[in-house]
Amino acid sequence: MSVPLTKVDSAIAGLSISDEKPETIEKEVKTKTHRRTSSTAEGIWNIKDLEEQKMDITLPIETQKTGWKLNTSPSTIEDKDILKMFLVTPPVKKIDLHFPLGLEVTARNLKGVTVKDALDAIYKQFKKKADDELDKPYLAGFEWDKEECWTRLIVHQKKEGAPQPSKKSKKKSKEEA
Template sequence: MSVPLTKVDSAIAGLSIQDEKPPAATEKEVTGSKKEKTHKRTSSTSEGVWNIKDLEEQKIEITLPIETQRTGWKLNTSPSTVEDKEILKMQLVNPPVKKIDLHFPLGLEVTARNLKGVTIKDALDAIHKRFKKKADDELEKPYLAGFEWDKEECWTRLIVHQTVNSTIPKEPSSKKSKKKNKEEA
């Protein structure tokens, strides 16, 4: 007899019938290893970028580049209005951190974040987001004077200093003034 067994026949004969197709392999079986859940953004962090709390625990002091004091930037204008665009690419603090709080003297606090290290542009963007809807006459001190880190007060934040006038002297922009300056030189 060359007739294949049926379910009824196999039950009687004590045999089991297996499906023609093998079961589909699972992803774990294909890769040969268990897939562990990890945080989504681990690949976007950069090497050498610290968490500010880790710096505090290890008592690693941070430094600020002097360029943060020379932006001449108005708080309610876009950070792209800064004259020297190269300043914006610089790290806000050294060693670079993922996020840092920026504290204003009257109690306002904003946070600048960047997983590859907070840059001066990231800090200016965070400040601008808070002040962009303010009119010029609403701000007592509309210009950024710079940042200060005071480890005695708080290790994990920077103090933002403001001023009434821009820290960058304005050069004359009219053509007549430029010609006059060239003639004097």
């Protein structure tokens, strides 16, 4: 009852089976070596290039005044404009953030690392820590020390955050007056 297969009976009928690869396919794979330009933004540096050219990095002073707690989301910062600022000038694609006890996290953004990117990277490390586990739970700011390491920032912490404005109800403030 063996009947030879026809085109109707089989999906493989008419295909030739050979070990040779077509030459056109091999050439297409080898010639495609360009890099996508849409994922890189103009004016954004690689930190290693800055080190080679000995270009100095500057930090915005606003990062020193955030009063942000390391185990809370960066979206809890009151001044949202700080989050949109570049972490360093000139802007870089990635930068390492070094903590005094040895922990190191990397903030990345192909369009330039912002303060939010840095805080997100830090938050990712500390979000599961309880308040009593952190010796110094508040961000005091960042420092760049070119003598120690050109390609990373030192993260400073402090025990207490910025004083929060007290939220008294209107009734209590009227009674006091």
